[in-house]
Amino acid sequence: MSDPVISESEAVFSRVASYFGVLSEPLRLKIINTVCRGEKTVGGIVDIVGSSQANVSKHLQILTQAGVIDRRKEGTSVIYSMADKSVFDLCRTVCNRIASNLKGHAALHQGLAELADEDSWII
Amino acid sequence: MSDPVISESEAVFSRVASYFGVLSEPLRLKIINTVCRGEKTVGGIVDIVGSSQANVSKHLQILTQAGVIDRRKEGTSVIYSMADKSVFDLCRTVCNRIASNLKGHAALHQGLAELADEDSWII
DNA sequence: TCTTTCAACAATTATATCGTTATATAGTTG
DNA sequence: CAACTATATAACGATATAATTGTTGAAAGA
Numbered sequence: 001m002s003d004p005v006i007s008e009s010e011a012v013f014s015r016v017a018s019y020f021g022v023l024s025e026p027l028r029l030k031i032i033n034t035v036c037r038g039e040k041t042v043g044g045i046v047d048i049v050g051s052s053q054a055n056v057s058k059h060l061q062i063l064t065q066a067g068v069i070d071r072r073k074e075g076t077s078v079i080y081s082m083a084d085k086s087v088f089d090l091c092r093t094v095c096n097r098i099a100s101n102l103k104g105h106a107a108l109h110q111g112l113a114e115l116a117d118e119d120s121w122i123i
Numbered sequence: 124m125s126d127p128v129i130s131e132s133e134a135v136f137s138r139v140a141s142y143f144g145v146l147s148e149p150l151r152l153k154i155i156n157t158v159c160r161g162e163k164t165v166g167g168i169v170d171i172v173g174s175s176q177a178n179v180s181k182h183l184q185i186l187t188q189a190g191v192i193d194r195r196k197e198g199t200s201v202i203y204s205m206a207d208k209s210v211f212d213l214c215r216t217v218c219n220r221i222a223s224n225l226k227g228h229a230a231l232h233q234g235l236a237e238l239a240d241e242d243s244w245i246i
Numbered sequence: 247t248c249t250t251t252c253a254a255c256a257a258t259t260a261t262a263t264c265g266t267t268a269t270a271t272a273g274t275t276g
Numbered sequence: 277c278a279a280c281t282a283t284a285t286a287a288c289g290a291t292a293t294a295a296t297t298g299t300t301g302a303a304a305g306a
Contacts, residue, residue: 012218013149013156019217024144025264026136033136042283055265057284067224076273076282086220090213094142095135097209101190148294165253178295180254199252199303 022066023090027051028059032087035069039081145189146213150174151182155210158192162204 023029030049034040040048046056060080063069070083146152153172157163163171169179183203186192193206 010149013152015221016214016217017147017149017152019221020143020213021147024140024147026133026140027264029136029140043281052266053283054267054285058265061284067220073273078283084220086216089216090143091139093209093212093216094139097190097207098138098142150294166251175296176253177255177297181294184254201253 036082039079041077159205164200
């Protein structure tokens with residue numbers, strides 16, 4: 001094998017990127033957030049997330065294939081449930097990150113407001 | 124405000140999804156993985172990741188805007204460094220997830236091989 | 247001033263992804 | 277078997293994103 005390291009790490013990066021890609025759609029996060037509160041049928045999920053059945057079905061397939069959720073048939077229905085709880089950690093980490101970013105913005109916003117209001121600008 | 128909850132959570136999901144989207148490109152992960160080993164100039168990054176300067180520059184902009192890396196000018200060069208160490212947690216979690224998935228596949232693979240080899244199929 | 251170097255920008259093309267509509271499959275019931 | 281319900285799939289258009297190429301701008305040195 002000539003130069004296996006590069007192409008292997010290439011594959012690893014692609015793989016990790018793909019996983020993040022699965023989580024990069026608002027509707028999929030919404031579906032995850034719905035399913036994680038208790039297993040649900042497709043119809044149940046459709047009612048909650050407010051998108052078309054076909055669209056939800058497609059996203060469910062993506063999530064299932066990525067191993068985020070599990071699929072189980074029950075009569076004429078299909079029931080989805082969480083398979084990968086580590087997604088919660090990911091979402092939590094990102095939420096904290098975003099929140100602290102916003103905190104920074106809020107501080108900046110307040111600083112600007114103060115600077116605008118104050119008598120720093122008296123001639 | 125009528126029905127603020129839904130639209131707000133909508134915005135939150137979008138925001139989180141966007142952040143995951145930033146991490147959903149192999150080249151960006153590669154850039155992160157390069158910068159996290161020590162701050163680097165654009166040229167240095169280009170040499171390591173093996174993509175065009177323009178392309179790398181664009182991805183650097185995306186990463187900077189997302190707050191993942193920091194930008195600082197030094198003479199004629201621009202030096203990038205890590206800003207958000209929590210990305211490491213995210214990548215670690217995903218890597219573990221993928222690894223255990225692969226382990227499952229390996230187990231399945233072995234099971235299939237055994238089932239194919241064994242005398243389970245004696246008539 | 248001219249040239250070189252480094253980085254960013256703009257326009258283009260190619261590819262991927264989302265959401266919709268319409269259709270197909272599978273299980274259930276009459 | 278026919279009709280109904282629940283889910284999946286296919287094909288399409290619209291949008292978005294990535295990579296390339298060529299150009300621009302700014303700093304440093306001859």
